[in-house]
Amino acid sequence: MARSVERVAVIGLGLIGSSIARAVKERLPQVVVTGHDASDAVREIARGLGLCDHLSDDPASAVENADIIILAVPVGGMADAAQAIAPGLAPHAIISDVGSSKAGVAAALAKALPDHIVIPAHPVAGTENSGPAAGFSTLFDGRWCILTPAADAPADAVEAVSSLWEALGAKVDVMDAAHHDMVLAVTSHLPHLIAYTIVGTASELEEVTESEVIKYSAGGFRDFTRIAASDPVMWRDVFLANKDAVLATLQRFNEDLTVLQQAIRRGDADKLEDWFTRTRAIRRSIIAEGQDDPAPDFGRKH
Numbered sequence: 251m252a253r254s255v256e257r258v259a260v261i262g263l264g265l266i267g268s269s270i271a272r273a274v275k276e277r278l279p280q281v282v283v284t285g286h287d288a289s290d291a292v293r294e295i296a297r298g299l300g301l302c303d304h305l306s307d308d309p310a311s312a313v314e315n316a317d318i319i320i321l322a323v324p325v326g327g328m329a330d331a332a333q334a335i336a337p338g339l340a341p342h343a344i345i346s347d348v349g350s351s352k353a354g355v356a357a358a359l360a361k362a363l364p365d366h367i368v369i370p371a372h373p374v375a376g377t378e379n380s381g382p383a384a385g386f387s388t389l390f391d392g393r394w395c396i397l398t399p400a401a402d403a404p405a406d407a408v409e410a411v412s413s414l415w416e417a418l419g420a421k422v423d424v425m426d427a428a429h430h431d432m433v434l435a436v437t438s439h440l441p442h443l444i445a446y447t448i449v450g451t452a453s454e455l456e457e458v459t460e461s462e463v464i465k466y467s468a469g470g471f472r473d474f475t476r477i478a479a480s481d482p483v484m485w486r487d488v489f490l491a492n493k494d495a496v497l498a499t500l501q502r503f504n505e506d507l508t509v510l511q512q513a514i515r516r517g518d519a520d521k522l523e524d525w526f527t528r529t530r531a532i533r534r535s536i537i538a539e540g541q542d543d544p545a546p547d548f549g550r551k552h
C-alpha cells in the first residue's frame with residue numbers, strides 16, 4: 251500500500267531547503283511543512299518569509315511525527331544533521347537528503363541512522379545563489395531528481411520519495427550512488443572546478459589588470475563567473491566528498507586539454523575544427539531535450 255505523506259520536515263533552509271519548503275506549501279497544501287536551520291540568522295529570515303508551518307530552534311523537535319525528512323545542508327554536514335535529528339524521528343520516518351554527491355552521504359546517513367529508512371536523493375537543479383531568500387518554488391520544474399537507494403531499500407519508501415519529487419515538478423531517475431557520483435563529476439563537479447580555476451587564473455594574471463578583466467569580460471568568461479560565484483562551503487564539501495570520481499574525470503580532462511594544446515601548437519586546424527563540431531552537437535542535443543540553461547534566468551528573476 252502507498253505510504254501517506256502528511257508531514258515533511260526540511261533541515262537546512264538555504265537555497266534548496268527553502269525551495270523545497272516553498273514548493274511543498276504551494277503544490278501540496280495539505281502537507282504540513284516543518285523545518286530547522288542551525289543558523290539563528292537563517293531561522294529568523296525563514297520565519298519572516300513564512301517558509302514553514304512550524305519552524306523549530308531544535309532539530310529533533312523539527313522532525314517529530316514527520317513522514318519524510320529532507321536534509322538540505324552541505325554534504326560535509328549531513329552526518330551531524332542526521333545525528334541531531336535522530337532523537338525526534340518517528341519509527342516509520344523516511345530520511346532523505348539533497349546532497350550533490352551521493353556515495354559518501356549515503357554511507358554517513360546509514361551509519362548515523364542505522365534503524366531508519368534512508369533514501370538519498372539529488373535534485374539536479376540549482377543556481378549560484380545560496381541562503382533562504384534565494385529559493386523559489388519552481389526551481390525543480392522539469393529538472394531531474396536522482397534517487398540512489400540501497401539495493402535493499404523498501405520499495406514503498408522509494409516510491410514515497412519519488413512521488414514527493416514529482417509533486418514538486420521534478421522527473422525522477424534511480425541509480426547506484428557510485429554511478430551517480432561518476433556522472434555528476436563530469437556534468438557538474440568538473441565544470442565548477444574549471445570555472446573556479448579560470449576565474450582565479452584571470453584575476454591573478456600579471457599582464458592583465460583586474461579592472462580589464464571586469465571591463466572586457468566576454469560572454470564565455472561571464473558564464474564562468476556565474477558558476478564561480480557558487481557557495482564556497484557547499485563546493486568545498488562536494489570536492490572533498492567526491493574526490494575519487496572528480497580526480498578520475500580531471501585526469502581525462504587534463505589529457506584532452508593536452509591534445510588541444512598540442513593541436514594549437516602544431517597548427518592542426520582539422521583537429522580543432524573536428525573537436526569543436528562534436529561539442530557543438532552536444533549543446534544542440536541538450537537544447538533539443540529542453541534542458542538548456544534554466545539557472546541564469548532563474549538567478550536573475552529571483
Ligand SMILES: NC(=O)C1=CN([C@@H]2O[C@H](COP(=O)(O)OP(=O)(O)OC[C@H]3O[C@@H](n4cnc5c(N)ncnc54)[C@H](O)[C@@H]3O)[C@@H](O)[C@H]2O)C=CC1
Pocket residue numbers: 261262263264265266267286287288289292322323324325327330331348349350351372373374375376377378379380381382481484488
Ligand atoms: N546550490 C545548488 O545549486 C544545489 C545544492 N545541492 C545540495 O543541497 C545542499 C544544500 O545546498 P544549498 O541549499 O545550496 O546551501 P545553502 O548554503 O543555501 O543552505 C544550507 C543551509 O544549511 C544550514 N546548515 C548547515 N549545517 C546544518 C546543520 N547541521 N543542521 C541544520 N542546518 C544546517 C546552513 O545554515 C544553511 O542555511 C548541499 O548538500 C548541496 O550539495 C543540490 C542541488 C543544487
Ligand SMILES: O=C(O)C(=O)Cc1ccc(O)cc1
Pocket residue numbers: 349350373374375376377378438477545
Ligand atoms: O547553477 C548551476 O549552474 C548549477 O549547476 C546548479 C547546481 C549545483 C549543484 C548541483 O548539485 C546541481 C545543480
